Amino acid sequence: MEDEKQRKHKAAMEKQKSKVDAKIERADIERGVAVLLTGNGKGKSSSAFGMVIRALGYGQKVAVVQFIKGKQLSGEEMFLQKHFPQMDFYQMGTGFTWNTQDRSGDIAAAETTWAQAQKHLQDPELDLLILDELTYMLAYQYLDEDKVISAIQQRPEQQSVIVTGRGGGAALRECVDTVSEIKDIKHAFKAGIKARKGVDY
Numbered sequence: 001m002e003d004e005k006q007r008k009h010k011a012a013m014e015k016q017k018s019k020v021d022a023k024i025e026r027a028d029i030e031r032g033v034a035v036l037l038t039g040n041g042k043g044k045s046s047s048a049f050g051m052v053i054r055a056l057g058y059g060q061k062v063a064v065v066q067f068i069k070g071k072q073l074s075g076e077e078m079f080l081q082k083h084f085p086q087m088d089f090y091q092m093g094t095g096f097t098w099n100t101q102d103r104s105g106d107i108a109a110a111e112t113t114w115a116q117a118q119k120h121l122q123d124p125e126l127d128l129l130i131l132d133e134l135t136y137m138l139a140y141q142y143l144d145e146d147k148v149i150s151a152i153q154q155r156p157e158q159q160s161v162i163v164t165g166r167g168g169g170a171a172l173r174e175c176v177d178t179v180s181e182i183k184d185i186k187h188a189f190k191a192g193i194k195a196r197k198g199v200d201y
């Protein structure tokens with residue numbers, strides 16, 4: 001009985017392996033990928049920083065541009081600045097007096113930050129670029145969608161780019177290679193639990 005189970009399991013695994021091997025064989029294009037991490041659930045930015053660590057592990061060149069308000073110190077920023085001080089890490093809030101009542105000020109901040117992103121999107125040496133919370137700049141129409149999409153499309157062939165944020169729009173979804181939507185099942189904050197160092201920021 002056990003032998004029969006074992007034999008069946010082995011046969012199933014072999015079949016599975018040959019399918020996976022065939023798929024691996026078929027994927028023969030070598031180029032950078034564009035990834036959109038979206039949805040209402042927790043895990044978009046932290047996943048992007050997971051890829052930062054993967055890339056750094058291989059000694060690759062990485063840059064991060066965060067389209068976030070204010071100067072938000074996060075654990076990943078502190079870690080990266082301490083251990084990879086040469087890495088380009090730009091936050092929209094840095095050096096700006098962010099004023100949510102002031103739309104033209106917001107647009108100016110978004111444009112200045114976009115200029116950083118654009119510089120990286122033209123750098124053939126760069127392996128991985130994170131455009132954290134970029135989707136909101138498109139949703140608020142702080143940045144022109146066509147401009148953003150064509151810059152992503154025209155980046156160097158071997159460069160990968162990770163965009164995070166809720167929404168993102170049909171055109172952005174169309175232009176990237178991978179889209180993952182993180183679904184909100186439940187979140188501790190809604191049960192009154194404070195945002196946690198090392199987990200939430």
Ligand code: ATP
Nearest residue numbers: 040041042043044045046047184187189195200201
């Ligand atoms: P993380 O940075 O933890 O991966 P995220 O990038 O998916 O989160 P953001 O909307 O950028 O999500 O939010 C950042 C902060 O908001 C984090 O502290 C996160 O825990 C919290 N957050 C994310 N999703 C939710 C949610 N559905 N309800 C409440 N808080 C959330």
Ligand code: MG
Nearest residue numbers: 044045133164
């Ligand atoms: Mg985020």
